[in-house]
Amino acid sequence: MLYETKGPFRTMVDVESGTVDRGIYADEGIYQLELERIFARAWNFMCHESQIKKPGDFFLSFIGEESVIATRDKKGELQVLLNSCRHRGNAVCRAEEGNARSFLCTYHGWTYGLDGQLIGVPGYKDFYHEQLDKSQWGLVKAGKVASYKGFVFATMDPEAPDLEEYLGEVGRMGMDLLAEKGDLELVGGVQKNLIGCNWKLAVDNLFDWYHPQISHASAFMSGFRPQLEKLSQEDQELAKIAGIGGGGARQLQRAVLGAYGHAIGGPRLTKIERDARAKLGDKIEILNNDRFRELPQAQQVLGEVGIDTAGHPNIFPNLWMTGFQLSLRLPRGPSQCEIWWFTFVPKEASEERKKVIVHGANHVFGAAGLLEQDDGENWDQSTRAMRGVVASRYPLNFQMGLGQTPVSVNEGVAYIDTNINEHPQLWTYRAWAEWMDAESWAQLKQNHSAAPKVGDLI
Ligand code: FES
Ligand SMILES: [Fe+2]
Known part of the structure; x- marks a missing residue:
């Protein structure tokens, strides 16, 4: 073991300066405690x-x-x-x-x-x-x-709050962003693969809109993104308004932050963009993924904040929703993570559309996914370096956006509308430290950070 287990864990995640001790990704003792204080306790x-x-x-x-x-x-x-x-x-x-x-x-x-x-x-x-x-x-x-809404959860700890309370506004919104896409059925088979990385790096990355233009440059060059040049001039203009293309991640971002570490990070989809996307409709297949946002039911369930939120939710600790997929980042020791992918399709969709969804899912994530192969390489190398004796003396940097934009609150949901940022990541690590410091659910209920308040600078 390279690291002595340092406590309290709040000292390893410095939310004031935006730094995280590398020991949390490498130390065997910390890992064992994660299994006990996070996984054996969480939903x-x-x-x-x-x-x-x-x-x-x-x-x-x-x-x-x-x-x-x-x-x-x-x-x-x-x-x-x-x-x-x-x-x-x-x-x-x-x-x-x-x-x-x-x-x-x-x-x-x-x-x-x-x-x-x-x-x-x-x-x-x-x-x-x-x-x-x-x-x-x-x-x-x-x-x-x-x-x-059909998604089954379990906790080993009878002292845990009930699921709805545990999820809170942000966890429910995260689930709703998938559940409101229709009456869903699972495509047979769950894709499973092992990556040589700490599970937290795989969670951290799902909020990361800073890396695509670099990490996935070759994937984008391969033409797997929408081919805008095939559209008419008029539709290309519409695509611009819809915020599609241009390469790299979109600048208009929203971080949604909830209790117990649930968070959503990524693009914000304004009404203007949604309307332009609706007009483009079938001309760009991937846009169909967002069509549910036009339904009155979805608008009611997601509320004013949720309907504009197009980023990636993580249900703490390790469940990610994207497109029509769910992914688990399962811990397998400090330096291994098993990634699971569940793919859904709307029951009422045509066979052709179901095929398109599955094809898209297989091409992006999972063992054969263009993006996950890029990502896995980076997480593997990061995890190797976390074990370094010298490297361990230097914390990681999570300062992007720190203290820049005040928190807004609408319908009880706290969020930050800003540029590309690292708010959801730091929020997740803050919660991680709180979970790790709490000896019981009673302590965690008392000591966890509630959602931030309006005007907070975090
Ligand atoms: S019957 Fe199960 S281990 Fe003996
Ligand atoms: Fe990626």
């Missing part, structure tokens, strides 16, 4: 309800590094069970998804019901002399399980 995304429609349907997910079974029991209730036999700890479910009547441990044969109850023990009479109290040896269950 973690499990799966979409459409993946576990019928009793017995299951999907294997993770809470930190721990395998959990998300399933639906005989009564139709959602269950999340730790995938570890109570006898010697063996996994009781090996398939990534499927349908089962019960979970049979392949080691000695203890069998668990869909609700986690221990229902079968070989040798119960002869070897255990009927003395084993089966009611006490069921699979460990999540503290709470809940679904938000």
